[in-house]
Amino acid sequence: MKFFLRSLAVMLGLVTVTATANVLADAADKESVKSKIENTLQWKIDAIADSPVDGLLQINTENGLFYVSNDGTYLLQARIYNLDEQMRNETESALAQVRIDGLKQFDDSYIEFKAENEQYVVTVFTDTTCGYCRKLHEQIAQYNEDGITVRYLAYPRAGLNSPVYRQMVAVWCSDDPKKAMTSAKAGSNVTPASCANDVAEQFKFGRKIGVNGTPNIVLSDGSVIPGYQPPEQLLAALKQIAG
Missing domain, CATH: 3.10.450.70 (Disulphide bond isomerase, DsbC/G, N-terminal)
Structure with missing residues (x-):
């Protein structure tokens, strides 16, 4: 033994x-x-x-x-799909978690249009010169009325050496970023300004998680809706995710 x-x-x-x-x-x-x-x-x-x-x-x-x-x-x-799990997109699942974790670093950087009766929060990678970004912003009051808080992050599509990048830095460094964002998206000039900012980091993070156009809407579960969504359609998508 x-x-x-x-x-x-x-x-x-x-x-x-x-x-x-x-x-x-x-x-x-x-x-x-x-x-x-x-x-x-x-x-x-x-x-x-x-x-x-x-x-x-x-x-x-x-x-x-x-x-x-x-x-x-x-x-x-x-893209990897799992046929045994009803065609689950394994790649998107992995990216969703990267988005959720990575967005936390910008908690103090968002330009936020907050809904009074907040039910949902979305993060929108935006470009001040993008036509559909401007259309979305024109309806910001309706998104808010529907209980959707919109948090903006910068994604200057032309890159980090472009005029739009400098404009977005000016927006983030403005004394009133929300007002400056609204002015920029209305086609008005924004007073040049500089400060410590992470606009470049926002852009780089967007690239990392698959943003290649604007607006790019990240939902609370880390999933993405690429492109403009009217308020009623975005609200329906958010309700569906919430179950």
């Missing part, structure tokens, strides 16, 4: 050592792939993890979510 117990202890010890070695090797492989991509593409990778598909790793980068083969040879930009 003692011999059996000693043998069992040795076997369990070998299993533990093997499992630990496998974990360390797996971590080393991921780090190797991460380094290869960063060095080859000059991308910043925020996270690398197993994907829902064997043989692929999931990487969260400054340019969005991608998949890469375990040996770091092949890079894919794709």
Whole structure:
């Protein structure tokens, strides 16, 4: 009996050592792939993890979510759907959580048009020169009346060296950002202003989570409605998500 117990202890010890070695090797492989991509593409990778598909790793980068083969040879930009779970979009599920977590960093940066009877909160990546962004803002009172609080983040579509970027910095640095936002979207000039701001970080985060146009509406569950939605349609979508 003692011999059996000693043998069992040795076997369990070998299993533990093997499992630990496998974990360390797996971590080393991921780090190797991460380094290869960063060095080859000059991308910043925020996270690398197993994907829902064997043989692929999931990487969260400054340019969005991608998949890469375990040996770091092949890079894919794709959507993964789970056929066993009613065509669940696994890629969108992963991005939704990135959005929810990442938006917290801008809690003090939003230009917010708050509903008095707030029932829902949406985050809108906006551009002051975008036609449909302007149309959305023209109806801001109706969104608020419907109980929808609108929080704006900046997404200057022309990039960080553009006139619209400088205008959006002026809006965020204005003494009255809400008034400046309304003026800019009405086509009026905004008094140039500068201050410590994170307009560039807002734009970069938008790229990271898949924003490629405006307006881009992020809902409380991390899902996205790309493009303009009239107040009644947005309200219906929010009610559906709320169940």
